[in-house]
Amino acid sequence: MNLTIRACNAAQLPTALLLEADPHLPYVQAYLADGHCYLAELDDLVVGLYVLRARGPGILELMNIAVVPNCQAQGIGTQLLQHALHSARQLGAMRLEVATGSFGHQLTFYQRAGLRVYAVEPDYFLRHYPEPLFEQGLQHKDRLRLAIDLN
Template identity: 40%
Template sequence: MTPAAENITIQLLEKHDALPYDLLLLADPSREMIDAYVPHSFVYVALMQEIRIGVYVLTPLGEKKAEVKNIAIHETWQGRGLGKQLLTDAAAKARELGFEKLVIGTGNSSVAQLYLYQRSGFEITEIRKNFFLQHYPEPIYENGIPCKHMIMLEKQL
């Protein structure tokens, strides 16, 4: 664990707490999409000395499966192992809640995320063709690549 990761606490956001849109929008550029899944989800924030530096959203998909709908680390803190720490915490929380599988989706252009998720035990299970073209009004580009397709990955807990 990196020194930054050692100083992080991860806690459930209470329903009445303000959502960290600055962080959520890093992973999902649509506030409308975020507002659609957050009410049915658990939102966890990563804190460093009371400052929100990361977030993930855990959404139940039935009794046995949950999805990480959003996971983000503030740009200043990226590259320090904190994304992996949030992903590990999401799997642990999902297991504690009784889920047997954890699902996560990312864009075809999200090269670093695809690497992280597969290194963390997720396997590609599905490609949702043209997902981002159909659900987002503005084109999305990452790493110079048009983001068109949603790559779905799954992990047994």
């Protein structure tokens, strides 16, 4: 398999794939406006993406990471996440953060890469998303914030 991951323009990121990770388009559009965008291609087909955005001095946030559904669980997400850690260092960040409503495989996925939970935001999804979000029949309510030091 010939996977390439490269920086790209926001316009090159497929909207449907962005929405796999974050289903509220206005939020996605807001962080695409000033995000660093990356695309993963397998033999010229888009199979994944991620977006980084500045959160504060020396801090970048992974705003979106997604792999096309029929290519998941094959290691592409892990390669994207490792690439994101590398890109964040290249961009001068000392810390990478991510927020998630998932307590499922996504949480394991981040923790396996060394990210650790440092905060819980109770009711975040109830207060900030206009539509209820469900995963595996479970409604997203609280948001977890994770981070890793890049030094």
